[in-house]
Amino acid sequence: MSNKQNHLPDNVPTRKIALNILLEVLQQGQSLSSLKHLTDKLEPRDGAFVRMLSFGVLRFYQQLQALLKPLMKKPLKAKDLDIQLTMLIGLFQLMHTRVPDYAVVDAAVKQVRKSRKKWAANMVNAVLRNFIRQQQALVDGLKTDEAKFAHPQWIIDRLKQDWPQNWAALLEANLSPAPMTLRINLQRSNVADYLNALQNECELTAEQLVNIPAALILSEARDVRQLPGFSQGWFSVQDAGAQLAAQILQPAAGDIILDACAAPGGKTAHLYELQPDIKLTALDVSEQRLQRVEENGQRLGFKPQLIAADAADVDSWWDGKAFDKILLDVPCSASGVIRRHPDIKQLRRADDIQALVELQREILLKSWPLLKPGGRLLYATCSLFKAENQQQIEWFLENTQDAELIEIPAGGLPQTHIETSGAGVQLFPSSFSHDGFYYALLGKKAG
Structure with missing residues (x-):
């Protein structure tokens, strides 16, 4: 269980915003990142409170559902997901914040009474009060890994398979909020x-x-x-693990560099900050997301060439001039940043992984000819799954004669929560440190 957070009792409007965010994620499949505008205009304190509620419920969603189930005489209908989420918000606050129990119950009941479903107020009151009385017994009674670790079973199974010595620690790390x-x-x-x-x-x-x-x-x-x-x-x-990308690629003066999946531009900016005398092309399939790269550039003092295009559709954007270095931060499962984006556990599906592996492979194969002989390509993901990482690079090396794996110096890497025994480097998420990332530095043989 996470450390409790000290927040004063909230008011109904902030709870309503948190509820709306949860409904957008769970009913409409929207990501938390796409819903930031719902809190941008709030006072910083109120925005932080809304994020704490919405992120917290999604962080512990499977566990909260398992705890709620025995407290209900019968399941609610799908159209009453808002009532269920109101109770899950209450359970989260009772377990993980220092708001007094009576204030949590009172706020939840008031919220329901102000809605069009006043019939549910007594039920919400009874459920939350029963949980207060039975909390320890209910927690002790959690049986499944899904309920105990608050993750979908498919993620648990894949981590057990890939990291048999680390899987439980990885799941626990995902339940702690990421540091800023x-x-x-x-x-x-x-x-x-x-x-x-x-x-x-x-x-x-x-x-x-x-x-x-x-x-x-x-x-x-x-x-x-x-x-x-x-x-x-x-x-x-920017997370500390993400900051390794530019460090590993080591931009040099005069380098012609491609950031192939650039938005929102954090790694693009870092390359310029390490070496402003470079010529960088920032490529992304989303024109809208590329605007973020441009905005960041204006604030931080750099101006890359921006191209909105599919990295795999090389003929549509490449001018034929080869690059000294390529940063390939490919689309991935984002399983290494779940603590920062807990909605991933609800939005990602098991059968997404194979499609992502195929997309990553296509981007890697299409990008390789763009690299000069003697050049370097950094393959990066924010995933913990070997299919997207070590296995992907092992396949590429076996099938690409002019590619070689370049060892990343230990002096440029974190000293803990890291695995270097396979191809590339795997970072594990850890409290008050970095998220989960994977890096493999590839060199193109000259001649």
Whole structure:
């Protein structure tokens, strides 16, 4: 179980927004990222509260459902998902926040009474009060891995298969909220000065990570508008594991670089921050998402060539000039960032994986001819599944004569929660550190 979070009792409007977000995810298949606009205009405190409720319910969804089931005389109809979610929000608060029990029950009942389903108010009241009385027995009575670990069974099974020594720790790591990590723009600031600014202006502390020099993990999350230097481009929000991509690729002055799946542009920006004297093409299939790359560039001080195109449809966009380096951050299951995007557990399906593997393979095969002899291609995912990672690279090396695996120096990698025994490097999600990522650095043999 996660540490309880200290939040004061909320009001009905913020709970309603959280409920609407959950309905959009579970009924309409929308991602949490696509629903950020629902909280953008809220006061920072209210926005944080809504995110805590919506993310928290999705983080523990399978477990909360299992706990609710024995408290119900009969299942609710599909059209009453809003009532079920109101109770799940209540269960989440009772288990994982310090809001007084009476306040959780009162807020849930008030929300129902203000809706068109007043008939459910007494039921919600009874269910939540019964849970308070029976909580420990209900938790102890959880039988299935799906309920205990709050993940779909197919994810549990795949992690057991891929990581028999680590699967339980990986599932537990996914249940802890991810920390807020900054990447300091070393073209406009430095880590020491920014640490001082955090302390002096925000009374915030931050932790540096070994071998990831631009990363700062904040002691607590804050709205970026409350942090010094955001509009001036002093920093970006980016997980420490994601910051390894530019470090591993090591852009050099004069390099012609392709970022083949670039949006929203965090890794693109980091390449420029490490070496501004490069010529970079930022490619993404979504023109709308490429706007984010452009906006980030304006704030941080770089201007790549932007192309909206399918990376695999090379003939539609490539001008024939080969690249010195290619960053291939391919579409993936995102199983390594579940703690940051808990909706993945509800939106992703087991049969998605094979389709993703085939797409990744196509992009990799189509991108390889674009690389100069002697050039380097970094294959990256935010996945924990070997089919998308080690097995993908092993297949590619077996079938590509001019490709070789280049060892990534240990001095440029985290010292813990990492697996280097197979092809490439697998990072595991860990509390107050990085998310789960995979990297494989490939070199094209000259001649």
